Structure formats: C-alpha cells, structure tokens
Amino acid sequence: MKPLHFKIPKTSGESVRIQYDEQRHFYENLHFHPELQIMVICESTGTRFIGDSIGSFKAGDIVVLGSNLPHVFRNDKKYYEPDSELKATNISVFVDLAAFENNILSLPEAHALQKLLLNSKRGLRIRGETKRKVAALIQEMRTLNGFEKIIQILIILNLLSHSHEVEMLSSVGFNANLNESDNRKINDVFSYIMNNFSEDIKLTDAANVANMSVNAFCRYFKQHTQKTFSQFLNEIRIGHACRLLIEDKWNIRETAFECGYDNISYFNRQFKDITNLTPTEFVKLHHTRFTNEFSLVESVKG
Template sequence: MKPLHFKIPKTSGESVRVQYDEQRHFYENLHFHPELQIMVICESTGTRFIGDSIGSFGSGDIVVLGSNLPHVFRNDKKYYEPDSELQAKNISVFVDLASFEDNLFSLPEAHDLQRFLLNSKRGLLIKGETRKKVMALLQDMRTLKGFERIIQVLIIFNLLSHSTELEMLSSVGFNANLNESDNRKINDVFNYIMNNFSEDIKLSDAANVANMSVNAFCRYFKQHTQKTYSQFLNEIRIGHACKLLIEDKWNIRETAFECGYDNISYFNRQFKDITNFTPTEFVKLHNTRFTKDFSLVETAQE
C-alpha cells in the first residue's frame, strides 16, 4: 500500500510534540511522517498495519513507529456505525529526530540508542514491565513543557534502548516505496477490503476497485504490500477471528462464518498457518492465560 505523506502540526521550534486525540475513529488512511512516534492506545480496538505487518490492537497497547514507516490503525466496523457512541482515544509523542541526530545521537555513549532507532524503522510493540514504565512516563509528559519534555523523551529512549521486551513488527526486508502518485487508488482498495472482508469478496472485486485487470492488480498489490491478495485478506480475517474468539461472542464455526469463511476446514487451516494454533488451542490458551492490566490506561483518560 502506498502511503500518504502526513505532516504533524507543531509550533515553531518544537522538537517534541505530545498529542491527545479523542475521536469516533482513528485516521483511516495509510500514511507516514519523518517524526518518530510513540503511540498509546488508551481506548480503542481494531487492526493495525505497520510496514508489512498486520495485527490487532487494543487498549493498553504501546507502539513505536520509526521515521517514515507507513502505518494505519483501522478501527473495528462498530466504530463506523452511525449510532455508535464508541470513542477512539490515544496519546502520541512525536519526536523530530533531526533535532538530535547530528549531535546527541552520534555520541559514542549512544550506541544502544542508535540500535533502538534503527529497529524502530520496523515498528516496535512494547510489552511487559517496560510497557507499564513507558505508560507512566508518557502520562507525565502531558504536563511537562520545554526542556523537561526533552529530558523525559531521552529517559524513555534510554529505557527502550536496554529493554528485552520489544517485539519488532515489520519484516527486516520491508522497504516502502514512498511515491505518492497513486495514494488514492491503493487506499480505495485498502478501505474496500476492510469494509467487506466478512463478505465473499473476490480478487476481481478488488481489481475493479483499482480499475485494473486481475493480472496487473496481482503484480501491483504484491509489489506494494509484499503479500498476495489472498495472504492479505486471510491475515485480516484471521486477525478479526482471534478478536471474536477472545471476546467469546460466537463459537468457532460461527466465528468462521462471521469472518467470511464458508468452509470450516479452510478456516481451521488458515488459522493454524497464521497463528500457529488451531482455533480450539487458541481459545483454551486465552481462557487460561489472557490477562491485561489496564490501570494505567484508565489514569490516562482522567
């Protein structure tokens, strides 16, 4: 997916910006920006696309998005319903790395920091105790101004530079083509798939949205996502299936149908290929081990 270049609003002379957003749903177009972004999901659920990585997001997640890394956090369908009262809330810290690179980041003592910044270009999911510590530091940043805010960013960077609780999201070989000439086309396809993945949508349907032949669309899609159309669609469907199974709204067969599969055997096979678990194993795993501490997130919303 070719992303939109996104300009972060900032005041003159500001190298670190803290932004709290509360809206019906997150910005829904794939985009990128030169600033490094640390994003806290305070309240929201959906599917995240970071580089060539696809996964679910929910309240309490913290993600680091490196400079010029294409991404979008697409909320679940229920956020787009006309009568929905749901809110998508997040705290983001945007860091203008150019303000530091020629001096601070080039110091010999910044070796670990340089490695962290390099890894951030793949997108990082912060986990465990590190997540709790970063959450508290980010909440404090909302009240800090000037140089105190810069010091807080450096404290967070230092913590992340030495943490072993960071999951790299995008593949090491991902290299986005940032030509913006066909932004509208690829985002139209992206939105079509996200709005219709639970239906029986075919390759030809997506090709028609892009106004391309099927063969040309296959080449185009693989070039810009590093996935086939079928892989992309299955990852979205299985990601949604995982969410439904965790929420315990439907049984496995009903979940498969809800996610666009009319063949339970094919659903089971795709689920195993993508998650490394059968649907039954996944349900048992999350019934016994799925816990999450949202106390810090609740504080962020006060």
C-alpha cells in the same frame, strides 16, 4: 484516497510533543510524517497497517513509528456506524529527530539509540514488562513541561533501545518509497478489503478496484506488500476473528462465518497457521491475560 504527508501540530521551539486524542474513530487515511511517534492505544479496536505489516490493535497496545513510515489504524466497522457511541482514544508522543541529530545522536554512547531509530523505520511493537514501564512513563510525561519532557523521552528511548521485548513489524525488504499512484492503489485495495472482508471477496474484485488485470494485480500486490492477496485477506479475517473471540460474544463457528469463512475446517487451519494456536487455545490464553491487560489500560487512561 492516497497517503498523506501528515503535519504534526506543534508550538514554536517544541521538539517533543505529547498529544491526547479522543474521537469517534482514528484517522483513516494511510499517512506518514517525519517525526518519530510512540503511540499508546487507550481505547478502541481495529486493524493496523504499518509498512507492509498487518495486525490487530486493542486498548493497551504500544507501537513505535519511525520517521516517514506509512501507517494507518483503521477501526472496526462498528466505530463507523451513525449511532455508535464508541470512542477511539490514544496518547502519542512525537519527537522531532532533527533536533537531536547533531548532538545526542552523534555521541558514541548513543549507538544503541541509533540502532533503535533505524529499526523504528520498520515499525515496532512493545511487549511485556517494557510495555508497562513505557505506559507509566508516558502517563507521567503528560504532567511535564519544557526540558523535563526531553529528559523523559530520552529515558523512554533508552529503555526501548536495551529491551528484548521490542518486535519489528515490517519486513526487512520493505520499501516506503512508493510513488503516488502506487500508494493510492494500495490504499484503495486496503479500504475495499476492510469494508468487505466478511463477504465472499474474489481476486477479480480486488483487481478491478486497482483497475488492473488479475495477473498484473497479483504481481503488483506481492511486490508492494510482500504477501499474496490470499495471505493478506486471511490475515485481515483472522485478526478480526481474534477480536471477536476475545470479546466473548461469538462461539468459534459463528466467528468463522462472521469473518467470511463458510468452511470451519479451513478457518481452523488458517487460524493455526497465522496465530500458531487453535481458536480454543487462543481463547483460553487470552482469558488468562485479561486482568493484567485491563489494569494496564486503566493506568494509561489515567
């Protein structure tokens, strides 16, 4: 597998496209496209890779993906099972920024918008009340046509450019200009980890996937992800643990074993290091948020 230059389908003369997708699982190859994308997850869970950022995603999440930013949203294993009846649905708004470059973006009043678009090249996650407002505006946008969509996207971008509830995801030093060979190796390693993180993965296994020596692989992986292999693997495992605990199907000890940890103390330590919460604190916090998140998802799905 390798990152693909993904072409967004659009009709002639359309600079803003809104698209609703429903499928068994999201597109699973690392890819990029020149359009700005605002993506609302309506249904499904999994792990997102945006630039050099790793995180879990769930229904109700909203992210902004800048122009040519490599990304992939990989669903949990259960979505790939042959008899699965689960669905992965999302609403995305794609914006052809070239259509705005010589007019709106050149205005002195567009300084905040210019900064937002620059930051979007690192990927953005929308939180709090801003997320609720954007979800409502995008839901309304599905009923609009023509220039009404232009006005609506400018309202959304203006809201985001002045919000303090926008979190940048990739590191400052992230470089999207990897060559094809680098991208293919990274994507193969990502896929191997996602398919096997609940097992006893060893550094030598990942190095073999990349067809590299252990020492060379360690340097290579850190250079291209800004993380050690151990950090990366722990983030994948703890992200999955968070989803299991939120679903309330597993107790903490069972969750640790399901995510590849055979030492509960080490699991608790890694969980606290990555989330700043103990597993027990995490469960209590997210149970109190459930009602609000559910209402947001329902409003987005329409």
